[in-house]
Amino acid sequence: MSGSILLLLLVGASSAIYCDYNEGIIDDYLADEENLYCFDGGLIEIDENSRLCSNEYGFLTARADDMTVLCPDTHTLVGYTNYECDEDGVLAATLTNDAVLTPYSNCNNDTTNLCLDVSTASASTKLLFTGDVTNVDLQTSDDVSIVYYAMGCDDGYDFHDDVSGTVYGYCSGNSDGNTLSFKEDATADGCYDKCPADPTADDVTSEITNVVSVDITEAQRSGASVDASVVCDTGFELASDAATTYEFTCDGSMANENTTGNSGSYSCSDCPVCLATCPANPTSTNLAEVFDNVDSLVVEESASGLTVAVEIVCSEGFALASDAATTYDFQCSSDVDTAASNGTYTLVGASPVCLPQCDEDQAVSIDYVTLVKVDVGVFGEVKEAEIICDAGHSLPYGHSGNWDFECGAGDGTALSGVFECADDDGCPVCEEYCEIPEDTNELTFSMADGTPFADHSEGIPPGLDIVEATCVNSSLNLVGKRFFACSGGSVNVTGDDAPYSALIPLL
Secondary structure (H helix, E strand, O other): OOHHHHHHHHHHHHHOOOEOOHHHHHHHHHOOOOOOEEEOOOOOOOOOOOEEOOOOOOOOOOEOOOEEEEOOOOOEEEEEOEEOEOOOOOEOHHHHOOOOOOOOEEEEOOHHHEEOOOOOOOOOOOEEEOOOEOOEEEOOOOOOOOOOEEEEEOOOEEOOOOOOOOOEEEEEEOEOEOEEEEOOOOOOOOOEEOEOOOOEHHHEOOOOEOEEEEOOOOOEOOOOEEEEOEEEOOOEEEOOOOOOOEEEEEEOOEOOOOOOOOOOEEEOOOOOEEEEOEOOOOOHHHEOOOOOOEEEEEOOOEOOOOEEEEEEEEOOOEEEOOOOOOEEEEEEEOOOOOOOOOOEEEEOOOOOOEEEOEEEEEEOOOOOEEEEEOOOEOOOOEEEEEEEEOOOEEOOOOOOOEEEEEEOOOOOOOOOEEEEEOOOOOOOOOEEOEOOOOOOOOEEEEEOOOOOHHHOOOOEOOEEEEEEEEEOOOOOEEEOOOEEEEEOOEEOOOOOOOOEEEOOOOO
């Protein structure tokens, strides 16, 4: 074996915890017991190599295993069957550190004075002994020295909640099953039914309104109180201002032949009350008041007492004003007699008003305007509209053709709103196109912006200084007006300021 492997084995061995079997247990309690064999792990079976606990040499070295004891087949083991070696290297520390419990094992060839199988609960009392013990001596309260054992209850049972610490007892009778008795100063008086984990409403004797179950994840001892939340029935919730947990107290009866375990019941003094919720997206049935031209309300299911922000959906052809709030506050209310999800919403604060919308292209009448092309709008909304003039008419030259309109009030019916002029320039003005003025021997006329007349097949659009006059002979100078307006369907190039060509210099 290499040095490194040996070193690892030594280090591993030195870190193990060992218990001295002789000191504290065998020497003090088991050395005088006949026929009792002690084992330190391995095969727990009596053979020719097995060691009696009374062996004068004992166990010469400490062991890391628990110590187990056995009797030959001719005898019955009484007391503890195993003594644990704990992580601190102490054997049977649970027993030796307890002022009442005693390390005790012996072999008995007469079962008359024994209580057998005490780790199985009594059918009537549900009492048993806990720990590594199966059979114990039959004892009476008159015995000078009684060996006490730790007591417990069968599954589904426990001592009353006001009992704390270890409960001690002994077996006082074996004629009709084991009779386990408590130590004279014990505060326990028997095993009680525990109350079940995950109780339903049927496990609660107090009135809990519309509650399906209580969130208690572990079975409780009789007399114990626990704060727990509850699960309401479908369509019900605790009120928004209600407590989130409630105190439930377990009441379990004393165990007997007819009790079944975990069948105790809970009670409460300040009990939960689940109230009907208000439904999601309610109709008029669940509204305290009906609002004109409102189609529906958009909101999630709400608990009684809760104030929620609700989105208003107006009837077709109606809408909230452009500057109106987008949501409105409603409070849900219900009582114990209200059916599931049938609470009532009541408006809190300002009321929603659904006004007629302005239909597309529905605007005030304007002279010479064929169409105000605009999308559907809501009251107070300003929208840009495209202006289409009557045939032979046009907006002022160079205008984009778009105009601002505001949706105004209607007559109360759907889509009865009318778009009204809202542009800084007032309502649009469509005027007649003008004929192109004829050139003369001296003058020629053109669009002032240089665009050819051919681009204006319908005529010259209305506008100021839109037509320009120039001299045919470039060596001559223009006298009079140079620019002319298209207004009222004509371009007036005559009059006192009518242009003409001359040789005079320009001033």
